[in-house]
Amino acid sequence: MSGALVAGLLAGLGIAMPVGAVATYLVAVTARTNLRTGAGAALGVATADGLYALLAVAGGAALVPVLRPFLLPLRIASAVVLIALAVHAAATAVSRYRARVTAGPAREGAPPGPGRAYLGFLGITLMNPLTVIYFAALVMGGQGTAVTDLPRQTVYVAAAFAASAAWQLLLASGGALLGRTLTGDRGRLVTATASSTLIVVLAVQLLADVIPP
Template sequence: MEADSRPVVTAALVAGLLAGFGIAIPVGAVATYLVALTARTSLRIGVCAALGVATADGLYALVAVVGGSALTGLIEPIMFFLRPASAVVLIALAVHGAVTAISRHAGRRAVSSIDPAAPGPFRAFLALLGLTLLNPMTVIYFTALVLGTRTVTEPPEQAVFVLAAFVASASWQLLLAGGGTLLGRTLTGSRGRLVTALASSALIAILAVVTLVG
């Protein structure tokens, strides 16, 4: 019995890893904000923010394997409200980032490795967790994967699937955070920080519009 269950557990592990990477790798507003946040703060804050994103992906994977087919019917009626809410959060982040960058540049403040106005590690974790949870497509994505495979029907396989999805998402988000650290070390000048902050805010705003009309 134990030997027979190993292929099923392995299949759940592979499915979870593929699911986690599949939802994490496409570069969207959350990934853009994560890189920008790490670039202007520190790797420690970036790591906490990255774990916030991965935690949200893990929670949605858990909800998907537990809820099954009932989830799609529950999500669809509130999709009308979730998309505008997500767009509002993204626009607020874009405006805040742009205003902060312009104010700092206009005042010619000294550039430091840590932005005093930036969120702390715990706040960064909560902010990225909340932002990722606002994306209803994540839970639909995981639900479709769970319904499309028979390898996550029992509690042990479900646990392996969720853990693997979290690990895959976390590894990619931490890679993005590391990239943000390198970006921050390279663009240390005041003008470089202004340009990258404005570019990031513009991209986040565009993605907010896409989220709203998509």
């Protein structure tokens, strides 16, 4: 049982720790809103990782050929969604900054709640089926002996979810700290535009990796 626990923790961290466009967007959203919203978003990402870990241990090799035809369109759609979100965030930040400069402080609308953030980040993360292939490769490879029965599979999936959630919540906490540090109008503008630019760069890199020249 301890082998399944360790394997799940390592697998969850392995898929969560690389900082890509979704992780950058998570930090940016938390910096613009609050930690509760960021925590909801973080748990959305972790839930997607947990679901794909569950699919991997349940279906294993059978899922890989089924998902393979959808890898390219889903990754392209994911990149397009991330670019659209980044452009919208940057445009909103610039608009609010200009409004405050010309008309003074304005009352902002309520930030998105944790539930909305959870569903949004769950959807974005589910659009990357490479996650289930990652888990399937681990289960069928060196970690296969650790997840051979239902109790060990349950521990493996729970550990993968917990590890991913811990890392995503750490990123959200960093975003909340950044938001408290840069509370001025100019600081929020710089943070929003910088994060949006980085998200676009990462999303374009994602497209470059999947679209042949």
